[in-house]
Amino acid sequence: MDIPCIWTLISFVIATAFSLSYIFHFLRNTNLKFITTISLNHPKTSTTKTACTSTTTTTSCTTSSTLPLGTNGWPILGETMEFISCAYSDHPESFMEKRRRLYGKVFKSHIFGKQTIISTDAEVNKFILQSDAKLFVPSYPKSLTELMGKSSILLINGSLQRRIHGLLGSFFKSSHLKAQVTKDMQSYVQQAMDRWDDNIHSPIFIQDEAKQAKKEMVKVVKKIIVSKRNNMVPGGADPNDVLDVLLSDQSGQLTDDLMSDNMIDMMIPGEDSVPLLITLAIKYLSDSPLILHKLTEENMKVHRMKLELGEPMIWSDYLSLPFTQMVITETLRMGNIITGLMRKAMKDVEIKGYLIPKGSCVLTYLRSVHLDEDLYDTPYQFNPWRWQNKDTNSSSFTPFGGGQRLCPGLDLARLEASIFLHHFVTRFRWEAEDDSIVHFPTVRMKKGMPVWVKRRRDP
Numbered sequence: 001m002d003i004p005c006i007w008t009l010i011s012f013v014i015a016t017a018f019s020l021s022y023i024f025h026f027l028r029n030t031n032l033k034f035i036t037t038i039s040l041n042h043p044k045t046s047t048t049k050t051a052c053t054s055t056t057t058t059t060s061c062t063t064s065s066t067l068p069l070g071t072n073g074w075p076i077l078g079e080t081m082e083f084i085s086c087a088y089s090d091h092p093e094s095f096m097e098k099r100r101r102l103y104g105k106v107f108k109s110h111i112f113g114k115q116t117i118i119s120t121d122a123e124v125n126k127f128i129l130q131s132d133a134k135l136f137v138p139s140y141p142k143s144l145t146e147l148m149g150k151s152s153i154l155l156i157n158g159s160l161q162r163r164i165h166g167l168l169g170s171f172f173k174s175s176h177l178k179a180q181v182t183k184d185m186q187s188y189v190q191q192a193m194d195r196w197d198d199n200i201h202s203p204i205f206i207q208d209e210a211k212q213a214k215k216e217m218v219k220v221v222k223k224i225i226v227s228k229r230n231n232m233v234p235g236g237a238d239p240n241d242v243l244d245v246l247l248s249d250q251s252g253q254l255t256d257d258l259m260s261d262n263m264i265d266m267m268i269p270g271e272d273s274v275p276l277l278i279t280l281a282i283k284y285l286s287d288s289p290l291i292l293h294k295l296t297e298e299n300m301k302v303h304r305m306k307l308e309l310g311e312p313m314i315w316s317d318y319l320s321l322p323f324t325q326m327v328i329t330e331t332l333r334m335g336n337i338i339t340g341l342m343r344k345a346m347k348d349v350e351i352k353g354y355l356i357p358k359g360s361c362v363l364t365y366l367r368s369v370h371l372d373e374d375l376y377d378t379p380y381q382f383n384p385w386r387w388q389n390k391d392t393n394s395s396s397f398t399p400f401g402g403g404q405r406l407c408p409g410l411d412l413a414r415l416e417a418s419i420f421l422h423h424f425v426t427r428f429r430w431e432a433e434d435d436s437i438v439h440f441p442t443v444r445m446k447k448g449m450p451v452w453v454k455r456r457r458d459p
């Protein structure tokens with residue numbers, strides 16, 4: 001066969017493949033029930049497997065469980081293009097909403113090169129996040145795992161993960177660290193805001209300013225580690241806090257690699273998540289004058305009281321401002337800085353009647369839960385009052401994950417956001433330029449959240 005002929009044949013095969021996959025896709029969308037039955041091997045018709053349900057204390061096995069429904073989309077591409085185009089649109093939830101309507105809150109899809117079970121159900125997510133490594137382990141794309149390092153706490157499992165988690169958790173909770181972070185952040189924020197006073201000809205970009213503040217915070221944590229290491233006397237005094245414990249650990253498990261990988265874990269949320277939390281709070285406040293007024297009033301009150309007493313604000317003052325904390329909680333709910341968490345099933349697991357087969361990749365999609373109208377009235381409305389007398393420790397609110405991997409930096413994140421907001425609203429009035437939230441590949445402001453600031457005359 002000559003060369004043009006081979007090309008004609010190849011083109012024909014490719015065209016046929018695309019046409020068939022188009023027809024297949026079209027049929028599936030128009031006659032969903034028929035196709036799901038065939039293409040998904042739906043257990044109602046063909047699959048019955050033995051599966052295990054675990055609670056904190058028991059694991060029981062049943063023989064009737066159903067695989068989540070859903071579609072695989074196009075060959076190779078799966079449903080990735082639709083996922084991305086929805087994520088870039090004004091309504092990024094549309095991908096999940098459409099499938100929730102068709103298949104329920106837990107469904108199957110094929111995104112980013114992998115068949116994935118997506119859970120948008122609060123209870124299912126809670127179960128998955130609270131399970132130990134016998135049932136589910138973290139599962140991230142190779143590019144991310146290489147960045148994190150193999151001994152990153154986000155990737156290790158079992159007793160070593162629990163040990164490091166406990167140590168980091170107590171370090172971040174220690175009043176010593178909170179006091180140091182508060183002192184350094186206050187001084188940084190004040191210096192930065194002094195510069196803004198003179199800046200009347202251009203807007204301030206909150207996203208960049210918050211990131212710069214955060215870089216200072218990472219330096220603070222590092223400074224504490226270095227100074228502790230230098231001042232450590234072998235067999236010396238009892239450890240003061242967890243970092244002392246980490247540094248003096250003799251088990252040989254906490255290698256330098258492990259310590260440095262975990263510093264990176266702390267820098268990723270530091271460089272990104274906390275600045276984003278601050279930026280989103282400013283965005284929502286700029287759009288809601290009444291809420292901004294109430295927040296300013298609360299912060300002004302404590303600011304004046306501290307001035308009269310001649311005392312500085314300390315970390316516990318920031319964390320006990322009730323309305324400010326409600327604003328931060330509502331920002332976490334609506335902002336969804338971490339949209340979802342990836343896990344891999346280590347055995348067949350049955351949750352709420354869904355069968356999750358061993359080896360499945362599972363995306364616990366936190367965003368859909370936080371915006372679920374079954375759980376929140378008018379979920380797209382920024383309403384901090386909804387948190388009045390409401391527990392933030394529930395399966396319907398998990399911006400910091402849950403279970404054994406619950407974010408150990410959550411108090412620190414709230415503290416840093418509170419410090420920034422306090423100094424910002426007590427020193428300035430501002431007018432925000434139009435900006436919008438982008439949801440893919442990560443959440444951020446399109447223009448960096450430019451605001452025009454004006455010094456308050458009523459300290």
Ligand code: HEM
Binds near residue numbers: 138155168267269408
């Ligand atoms: C708004 C800010 C933050 C958000 C939304 C956030 C969110 C999260 C989430 C959802 C997880 C769970 C990951 C998983 O289950 O796979 C996590 C874990 C973690 N976070 Fe945060 N985080 C924030 C700030 C911080 C800060 C400030 C630090 C430390 C300085 C920090 C350190 C960590 C660490 C070390 C883990 C891993 C815990 C483990 O796997 O045992 N985070 N974070």
